[in-house]
Structure formats: C-alpha cells, structure tokens
Amino acid sequence: MTTTSTVPTVPYDEALQEFEPVIGLETHVELGTASKMFCGCDTAFGAEPNTHTCPVCLGLPGALPVVNATAIESTIRIGLALHCDIASWCRFARKNYFYPDMPKNFQTSQYDEPLCTDGYLDVVVAGETVRIPIERVHLEEDTGKSLHVGGATGRIHGADHSLVDYNRAGIPLVEIVTKPVTGTGAMPAEVAKAYVAELRDVLRGLGVSDVKMEQGSLRCDVNVSLNRPGEEWGTRSETKNVNSLRSVERAVRSEVERQAHRLRNGERIVQETRHFHEDTGMSTSGRSKEEATDYRYFPEPDLVPIAPDPAWVAELKAALPEAPSVRRRKLVAELGLSDNDSAAMVNAGVLDVVLATVEAGASAAEARNWWLGHLAQKANERGTEAVELPVTPEQVARVIALVGEGTLTAGLARQVLDGVLAGEGEPDEVVAARGLAVVSDEGALTTAVDEAIAADPDAAEKVRAGKVAAAGALVGKVMKATRGQADASVVRRLVLERLGVTEG
Amino acid sequence: MPEITREEVAHLARLARLALDEAELDVLAGQLDVILGAVAQIAEVTDAADVPPTSHAVPLENVTRPDVVVASLPRDAALAGAPAAEEGRFRVPRILDEE
Numbered sequence A: 001m002t003t004t005s006t007v008p009t010v011p012y013d014e015a016l017q018e019f020e021p022v023i024g025l026e027t028h029v030e031l032g033t034a035s036k037m038f039c040g041c042d043t044a045f046g047a048e049p050n051t052h053t054c055p056v057c058l059g060l061p062g063a064l065p066v067v068n069a070t071a072i073e074s075t076i077r078i079g080l081a082l083h084c085d086i087a088s089w090c091r092f093a094r095k096n097y098f099y100p101d102m103p104k105n106f107q108t109s110q111y112d113e114p115l116c117t118d119g120y121l122d123v124v125v126a127g128e129t130v131r132i133p134i135e136r137v138h139l140e141e142d143t144g145k146s147l148h149v150g151g152a153t154g155r156i157h158g159a160d161h162s163l164v165d166y167n168r169a170g171i172p173l174v175e176i177v178t179k180p181v182t183g184t185g186a187m188p189a190e191v192a193k194a195y196v197a198e199l200r201d202v203l204r205g206l207g208v209s210d211v212k213m214e215q216g217s218l219r220c221d222v223n224v225s226l227n228r229p230g231e232e233w234g235t236r237s238e239t240k241n242v243n244s245l246r247s248v249e250r251a252v253r254s255e256v257e258r259q260a261h262r263l264r265n266g267e268r269i270v271q272e273t274r275h276f277h278e279d280t281g282m283s284t285s286g287r288s289k290e291e292a293t294d295y296r297y298f299p300e301p302d303l304v305p306i307a308p309d310p311a312w313v314a315e316l317k318a319a320l321p322e323a324p325s326v327r328r329r330k331l332v333a334e335l336g337l338s339d340n341d342s343a344a345m346v347n348a349g350v351l352d353v354v355l356a357t358v359e360a361g362a363s364a365a366e367a368r369n370w371w372l373g374h375l376a377q378k379a380n381e382r383g384t385e386a387v388e389l390p391v392t393p394e395q396v397a398r399v400i401a402l403v404g405e406g407t408l409t410a411g412l413a414r415q416v417l418d419g420v421l422a423g424e425g426e427p428d429e430v431v432a433a434r435g436l437a438v439v440s441d442e443g444a445l446t447t448a449v450d451e452a453i454a455a456d457p458d459a460a461e462k463v464r465a466g467k468v469a470a471a472g473a474l475v476g477k478v479m480k481a482t483r484g485q486a487d488a489s490v491v492r493r494l495v496l497e498r499l500g501v502t503e504g
Numbered sequence B: 001m002p003e004i005t006r007e008e009v010a011h012l013a014r015l016a017r018l019a020l021d022e023a024e025l026d027v028l029a030g031q032l033d034v035i036l037g038a039v040a041q042i043a044e045v046t047d048a049a050d051v052p053p054t055s056h057a058v059p060l061e062n063v064t065r066p067d068v069v070v071a072s073l074p075r076d077a078a079l080a081g082a083p084a085a086e087e088g089r090f091r092v093p094r095i096l097d098e099e
C-alpha cells in the first residue's frame, strides 16, 4: 500500500526524450438531472444514506426501469458539442459483475452501440492546438458508495466489512472515452490536464452537469503507455480515482516516470489498474487486467431501443451554446487583453474564471489581479488550482464591487475572500459576520487619530514642523487600532488636518 | 462438435457465482449442449434468411419518462430486505477485490 515512495523513476523530461507517450482518458460525468437514470429518485448530493432509493435502483425483483428523457438529451448534446456522430438507433446493455456497489449485480450501460461516436475536442497547450480524438460517448448509471469498516483508514485493505449507500446508484453517468492520443511529445501530462479542463468547460457551458471534481461528479481514468520511437505502442496501465485537474497531470507524469525506469531496465510493464492517491500524488498497483474480466454484456431486455429523431438531433445541434474556446477568443478580443495577459491566464488555468468574473460585472484588470494574485497564492498554499477553489466568479466580482464602492479596502477584500474560501458564506455575509466593512465614520476615525497623536508626541511634533513623512507612523498606528478597516488615505488626511498641516 | 464444453460451463458458473459440483457440471454441460444445439438449428434458418437477432419482442422505441422526482422508499423500507444493516447502510461482507 505504501510502497510507492520507493518506486524508482526516470525524470519526466528525460523519459520523454527517450520514449514516446500514448495517453488515453476515460472521463465519467454525473449528469445534473433532477431524478435518476431509470427511476424517479432524487439525485441531490449529500442526503442521508439510502434515503434516495426505490425498488428500481435497489434492483428489487419485478421492478422495471424507464429511461430519463433529459439524460438522453444531455448525452446527445455532449456528443454534438464534441463533434460526434449520433446513433440513429442504439440499445442499453447489461454489464454483469458481482460487486456490492450495484445491487442488481449488473450495471445498465451501453456496449457496442453507444449514443455518440467518433468526435474530437481541440485544446490549447503552450500556444499550440492539440486535437484530442473522441472514441465514444455513452450513457450508463452510477454505482453506490461503500464505506469500509474495520480497516485502518476506511480503505478496503484490512477492512472487516463494508457499508453501502445506494443514493448514488442509478444517477445518470456519461462516459467519454478518447481514442489513443499520440504525438503529445514532451507534454503528455499537460495535454491530459488541458483536455480534462476543456472538457469540463464544455460540460459546464452545456449546463448538463455541475462538474465538481471534488464531489466526484467528474472523474477520470488515465491510461498511459510508452514506446521507443519507431516501435509498437507499449503495454498500458490504467490509473483510476483521478479526481482533480492537478492529479490528472500528476497521474500521467508519475506513470511516465515509473514506466520509463522499468523499460530502460528491460523490465516489462504489467497491464494493470492502478489507484491514484490524492494525498501523495502517487499511484499504487491494483488489480491485474491480465485475467480479463468477462462482463457478459447483452442487450438490456427491460429497456426498449433509443432511436433519436434526426430532426430533433439537428435542433439540439443548432441550439448548442458557443464553445468555450470561441467565447474565450471573443471576450479576450472585446476586453482588449494583451497576448501576454491572456497567455499568463491560460497558463494559470484562470482565463475562463477571469472572463466569468468580468461577465459578472468586474473590470478585466481587477478580475485578472485577484485570480492571478491572491487567489493563485491561496490555491498554491492548498496544493490545488485557483479554479478549484471554493469561490465562484460571481463572488469574486462582488468583492471587487465592494472595493469599488469603498466598502472594502484591498486588505479587507483579501480577508473577505479568505472567509468565502473558509466556507463562511457569500461575501456580504462574511463582511457582516467578521465586521470587515471600512470604518468611514470620520468621528470614530478622528478619535483614533487623536489617540495616535497623543501616544506618539515626537512624531506629531515632527509633522507639525513640516516633516510630513513622519505622518506615516501615525497613520500606521490608526490602521492598527482600526484593524485595517480604515481607508489609509482618509486617515492620512485626518492626521494632517489635526496637526494643522496642509500638503501642497 | 459440442456447442459448449464442460470447461466453459464451469467458467460461466464461476462468473455467475454458482457452486456446481463435478456431477452437476457433467449433467448441465450435456443439457446446455442440447439447448444450444437447438438454438443453432434456428440460427441456420435465420442466418440464411438474413433475419436480425431479436432483443425485444415488442416493436417499441424511445419509451422515456420526464425528468421528475418522485418519492423514494422510506429508509426503513429500503433496508427491510437487507440481510444486515448498520448506520442506515446495507452491511455487506468484506470485499476482497479493490474498488
């Protein structure tokens, strides 16, 4: 379990000079429908265990599933946004396996007749457009959640028994599978991350999912193999449980480094499933795939075929929102952002949130400064990406507006954002709860100024004698006394006024 | 040539978590072979006439429901059929394989 730290590796850049990477990504997206895929149970996250179940999603004998129309529509829209062909006729299939996360002992999925096939998604990495080919987009149902009891850390290892919650079982789940992606050269990890980020933006733009990686509504499996130039593709490993953008990058990177070392030493790569651990950024070996699982797929007899009307599909296609990449280009042009500025934001992965902050009413400069400054720093402290922080562009725009109207200083605004990040609520709630508004009551400020002057007669005397620079010490005292809640320029004016000095 | 071998029946039994003893395997392999032989005879006819396999006996398509939430079972009712429950969850034996 913890043998990962001793796995020998070759540094990433060095590995990629010697080997060519082939990557593949399987992304699972929980759709944001109100009800489950085949029954009317609520899909809301965070309910008490097993309060969103019924005979259908519990797989009780005689229960019959019926397809959620919105889930079909959302899946087709995803396929269209990814430039896929939409099937004119397809069926669901049973994927048979025994595991307590599915009470039916099979998962209703799609096998050789997916709803959408053969598309692509373009992503920009280091200024270059990389086309990621999409193999298929199909619809299935999510599984329940297990809690392993008796083990040391809630993991399976050493567990005594497991407790299962079926609230999530049956929530519509879309699987998006890329074709093998070649030609990523020295940047397979960066391309993988950019793909998942772009896919998330597309899905968010379609409004089909809340795409929250931290809540598991968007999850990734990452396949990696290496080969020497001119040779056949190598054996691939599949890393599961990759649940943040940063981890997608780390998962590819660590596999490249691990596999390169084995190959360089003439060892073979085992075709296996590896498990990614968010805490260490490393993966550990799981089930070997060499004993291939036989799922005995067959057409689901309880569900009739889906045959999307081509006219309806054409309507859905015509009504698709603008692709994020197109919207991004337009906004960048409208805002007159420089190439350097937009490149910096693309590199930090914040261009979309900056643009969203601007759309929520902030100026481009302010939005840029907050996302590349304080929020980037906070993300760094937490070991995550700015876009994954629990703060929305609307909230950032509100904080910027509060600064603009003089309710907050920049320093207070930072504290308000910290409060939002700490889960204390909306910016206005944080301002109220923490008492962070600027003290604009000049009466109260004047009292604080007088106290500062009384406490530091030397500085006061110097100011009276014309050494205006000495006012800084007094201003500092007032700012400290008001815990940063005063506007420093107002305090400075008051200090000078009280000491009878006018600045020329 | 048999349609299904004894080894294949044993493999399927394992996948279906059926504990079959040696004698049962002998009997079932023979019986399944007869059934599959009969199906193969039908396949000869349908293949010749280019009839697609039937997965659904009723000619229906696009049966869907609107995305509307309906009441779930009360939790006690949901757990009532479980062999064991704990903390509002279904209690199942330790899982040996990885997640």
Ligand SMILES: [Zn+2]
Binding pocket: A036, A039, A040, A041, A052, A053, A054, A055, A056, A057, A058, A170
């Ligand atoms: Zn249900």
